[in-house]
Amino acid sequence: MTWFLGFPRLAVLSSVRVPRHIRRGIAWPLAESPEGICVTAFERPDTAVIVRQRLLENAEDIDALFVLAALHANDGDVAEGITVLNHVLRLDPAYPGAWRFKATLHRMRGENDAERSAWQRAEAVEP
Amino acid sequence: MSAPVPVRLKICMAGDATVGKTSLIRRSVLDEYDDRYIATLGTKITKKVMSVQDPKGAGLVTVHAILWDIMGTPTLRDLLKEAYYHGAEGIFAVADHTRKETLAALDAWARSIRSVAGDIPTLGLVNKQDLDPDPRFAPGEIEAFFEKRGWPWLYTSAKTGAGVEEGFGRLVETILADRPSLKPDASGDGPRRPS
Ligand SMILES: Nc1nc2c(ncn2[C@@H]2O[C@H](COP(=O)(O)OP(=O)(O)OP(=O)(O)O)[C@@H](O)[C@H]2O)c(=O)[nH]1
Ligand SMILES: [Mg+2]
Numbered sequence: 001m002t003w004f005l006g007f008p009r010l011a012v013l014s015s016v017r018v019p020r021h022i023r024r025g026i027a028w029p030l031a032e033s034p035e036g037i038c039v040t041a042f043e044r045p046d047t048a049v050i051v052r053q054r055l056l057e058n059a060e061d062i063d064a065l066f067v068l069a070a071l072h073a074n075d076g077d078v079a080e081g082i083t084v085l086n087h088v089l090r091l092d093p094a095y096p097g098a099w100r101f102k103a104t105l106h107r108m109r110g111e112n113d114a115e116r117s118a119w120q121r122a123e124a125v126e127p
Numbered sequence: 128m129s130a131p132v133p134v135r136l137k138i139c140m141a142g143d144a145t146v147g148k149t150s151l152i153r154r155s156v157l158d159e160y161d162d163r164y165i166a167t168l169g170t171k172i173t174k175k176v177m178s179v180q181d182p183k184g185a186g187l188v189t190v191h192a193i194l195w196d197i198m199g200t201p202t203l204r205d206l207l208k209e210a211y212y213h214g215a216e217g218i219f220a221v222a223d224h225t226r227k228e229t230l231a232a233l234d235a236w237a238r239s240i241r242s243v244a245g246d247i248p249t250l251g252l253v254n255k256q257d258l259d260p261d262p263r264f265a266p267g268e269i270e271a272f273f274e275k276r277g278w279p280w281l282y283t284s285a286k287t288g289a290g291v292e293e294g295f296g297r298l299v300e301t302i303l304a305d306r307p308s309l310k311p312d313a314s315g316d317g318p319r320r321p322s
Contacts, residue, residue, distance in 0.1 A: 009184075031215060042156050043144075043168070044144030044145050044166050044199065044200075046155055047166075047168070047198070047200045047202070047203070050166050054168065059265065062311065063169040064168055066168070066169045067198070067203070069167045070203045070206055071203070073149040073206060074202065074203060074206055094170050096169075096170050096195070097170060097207065097210030097211050098210070100210040100213055101207060101209070101210035103209070104206070104207075104209050104210065104290075113240050122213075126213075126214070
């Protein structure tokens with residue numbers, strides 16, 4: 001079993017909601033490439049599907065983790081969003097937009113001090 | 128004498144998925160193009176160094192355009208808008224010539240960016256000009272769309288390069304013309320837009 005952010009890795013990944021028709025694998029002609037997912041038609045697969053795919057290839061894919069944080073928050077689990085975002089910021093404290101996103105998430109939870117301090121970090125990293 | 132300090136501008140790419148935002152940056156910065164589609168996750172930042180005529184008449188200025196290539200995922204747009212659009216000084220609003228719905232979608236992208244960054248210059252790019260247009264476009268519809276919003280626009284092709292450099296030049300010149308002064312600030316990052 002591999003572990004991720006204190007949880008079994010697949011449990012974290014499967015917590016990303018994936019529409020049923022995609023889970024059955026009939027929606028898009030997906031093919032894997034060394035750089036990521038290719039689609040044969042110009043149609044973007046669901047973002048959650050791309051995130052899951054990239055994290056299965058590399059559990060520390062920072063772009064995928066950042067978007068995973070957003071997906072959690074968008075699903076109403078802001079606390080989990082912050083947990084994943086904190087992991088992103090440990091991997092790269094200058095990840096573009098991450099401190100300001102953290103400020104947004106703390107504001108959504110009414111955590112004013114944490115919001116202010118995230119915003120200050122953002123101003124220092126991305127003036 | 129020390130070299131003049133470059134002016135730094137943050138420019139956001141906006142538009143639905145697969146319209147060609149990443150390809151336009153790649154064409155402009157690397158002069159490369161790839162037919163494969165790799166969906167952008169989150170944002171990628173690229174610096175484009177340009178030498179442009181100061182619209183206020185002070186000769187050539189060096190501009191470091193910091194291009195934010197943002198994934199075309201409308202469902203996460205508002206959640207991430209402060210993270211991505213704070214401090215933006217210009218917008219490339221990118222539509223796909225082969226998909227009519229990507230044009231109307233620009234309103235929501237521009238609204239989201241402007242709600243954070245204010246009324247900043249916007250340039251429309253109707254990309255994939257090398258392909259046949261969506262037959263659902265009525266004659267004059269694209270022109271009317273941009274005219275109504277007061278956004279200058281042009282056709283581009285990231286594949287052939289048509290219009291790409293002109294687009295970057297036009298947006299940067301418009302941003303510079305809008306700025307109060309081109310005198311770089313003490314941080315060396317150029318003047319900031321008054322907030
Ligand atoms: N024929 C043609 N194809 C293009 C052009 N620009 C982009 N494409 C293709 O369209 C597909 C999508 O391009 P991208 O640049 O990845 O699109 P994007 O807007 O960044 O998409 P997201 O990252 O999902 O938001 C790719 O397969 C590109 O090769 C163009 O000017 N002409
Ligand atoms: Mg892209």
